[in-house]
Amino acid sequence: xxxxxxxxxxxxxxxxxxxxxxxxxxxxxxxxxxxxxxxxxxxxxxxxxxxxxxxxxxxxxxxxxxxxxxxxxxxxxxxxxxxxxxxxxxxxxxxxxxxxxxxxxxxxxxxxxxxxxxxxxxxxx
Amino acid sequence: xxxxxxxxxxxxxxxxxxxxxxxxxxxxxxxxxxxxxxxxxxxxxxxxxxxxxxxxxxxxxxxxxxxxxxxxxxxxxxxxxxxxxxxxxxxxxxxxxxxxxxxxxxxxxxxxxxxxxxxxxxxxxxxxxxxxxxxxxxxxxxxxxxxxxxxxxxxxxxxxxxxxxxxxxxxxxxxxxxxxxxxxxxxxxxxxxxxxxxxxxxxxxxxxxxxxxxxxxxxxxxxxxxxxxxxxxxxxxxxxxxxxxxxxxxxxxxxxxxxxxxxxxxxxxxxxxxxxxxxxxxxxxxxxxxxxxxx
Numbered sequence: 001x002x003x004x005x006x007x008x009x010x011x012x013x014x015x016x017x018x019x020x021x022x023x024x025x026x027x028x029x030x031x032x033x034x035x036x037x038x039x040x041x042x043x044x045x046x047x048x049x050x051x052x053x054x055x056x057x058x059x060x061x062x063x064x065x066x067x068x069x070x071x072x073x074x075x076x077x078x079x080x081x082x083x084x085x086x087x088x089x090x091x092x093x094x095x096x097x098x099x100x101x102x103x104x105x106x107x108x109x110x111x112x113x114x115x116x117x118x119x120x121x122x123x124x125x
Numbered sequence: 126x127x128x129x130x131x132x133x134x135x136x137x138x139x140x141x142x143x144x145x146x147x148x149x150x151x152x153x154x155x156x157x158x159x160x161x162x163x164x165x166x167x168x169x170x171x172x173x174x175x176x177x178x179x180x181x182x183x184x185x186x187x188x189x190x191x192x193x194x195x196x197x198x199x200x201x202x203x204x205x206x207x208x209x210x211x212x213x214x215x216x217x218x219x220x221x222x223x224x225x226x227x228x229x230x231x232x233x234x235x236x237x238x239x240x241x242x243x244x245x246x247x248x249x250x251x252x253x254x255x256x257x258x259x260x261x262x263x264x265x266x267x268x269x270x271x272x273x274x275x276x277x278x279x280x281x282x283x284x285x286x287x288x289x290x291x292x293x294x295x296x297x298x299x300x301x302x303x304x305x306x307x308x309x310x311x312x313x314x315x316x317x318x319x320x321x322x323x324x325x326x327x328x329x330x331x332x333x334x335x336x337x338x339x340x341x342x343x344x345x346x347x348x349x350x351x352x353x354x355x356x357x358x359x360x361x362x363x364x365x366x367x368x369x370x371x372x373x374x375x376x377x378x379x380x381x382x383x384x385x386x387x388x389x390x391x392x393x394x395x396x397x398x399x400x401x402x403x404x405x406x407x408x409x410x411x412x413x414x415x416x417x418x419x420x
Binding site: 013014015016017019020058060061085086087088089090091106108110 | 180183184292344353354357358360361364365367368369371372375376381384385386
């Protein structure tokens with residue numbers, strides 16, 4: 001699959017973080033974006049849109065990112081979720097992977113990291 | 126970080142005004158030669174290698190030279206050689222103040238001796254700031270004597286000032302901390318970090334114009350209005366800083382803390398614990414007030 005054809009869900013309570021990630025993904029060809037400002041909204045958007053890839057922050061109001069990962073993975077065990085967080089501790093990484101996340105990117109974002117993460121899932125990256 | 130505290134030292138001695146200091150710091154930061162630039166110039170690293178190190182620095186609380194050695198880009202000898210070529214920034218700041226006629230050569234000579242002896246900086250030409258020396262300076266600056274979590278508080282400040290250098294710019298002066306159990310807010314972002322026996326409440330308070338300038342530097346984009354992106358930049362900075370602090374606590378003290386989402390306070394009174402402090406940080410674009418309490 002190409003990123004150009006992928007539905008991309010970005011869950012972050014920061015409008016700035018969502019925009020920055022969207023800008024980077026757009027430079028790699030991404031064009032079909034959905035956004036969520038908290039964990040619950042991310043779960044709802046996942047059910048409604050069935051995105052091909054999900055980027056989720058951990059620290060969010062309502063429900064946090066780790067909760068959202070486990071809920072989404074209950075609905076769809078094949079969900080492709082990447083955690084994007086400033087709290088890159090070993091235990092958070094472990095929690096994210098155990099909940100079902102496929103990868104972990106530590107903030108602040110750098111395009112090379114995102115490129116590397118996407119190469120595992122998308123063609124031509 | 127000697128320069129950022131040297132400015133506060135000069136102010137506390139009453140030898141220059143805040144305006145004169147800000148003017149000199151602004152020029153000093155333009156004249157400062159970074160290690161990465163020297164490494165590229167010496168042919169030890171390519172621009173993209175230096176860029177990689179700068180990216181790593183945003184994730185790891187380590188100095189450029191340290192990461193360059195760790196990554197195999199330079200030997201320790203090469204780093205030492207480049208460090209010797211850098212001018213100590215506080216001497217540069219003093220030179221600018223003399224050139225502008227704000228200090229005489231004699232005054233500066235006496236001040237530098239006092240500053241170095243107060244902070245136990247023994248080598249006049251030392252630019253290679255040791256973490257221990259900076260930490261000691263922070264101890265003098267904060268005077269957290271008898272605070273049960275003094276060491277963690279010092280680590281928090283050390284990281285905060287480093288993050289300001291990394292993400293906003295080094296042209297700031299950290300003014301003396303003020304005990305502050307209650308604070309009347311302008312536009313204030315507050316975030317709690319908590320664990321079993323330890324918690325930190327931190328906040329950043331700023332006026333609108335300073336917020337626009339702060340966000341423009343942080344995001345590397347020009348903002349004109351106090352809009353949602355500017356507000357989000359402040360939250361993002363605090364959240365990023367606290368996230369990195371959690372990583373440090375986890376690595377250094379095996380402490381796992383949780384971070385709450387940032388909360389906005391606007392023109393209200395923020396009530397903190399008894400041991401709360403206000404740390405004003407003066408940039409040429411305005412003052413950024415940091416508050417935090419440990420419990």
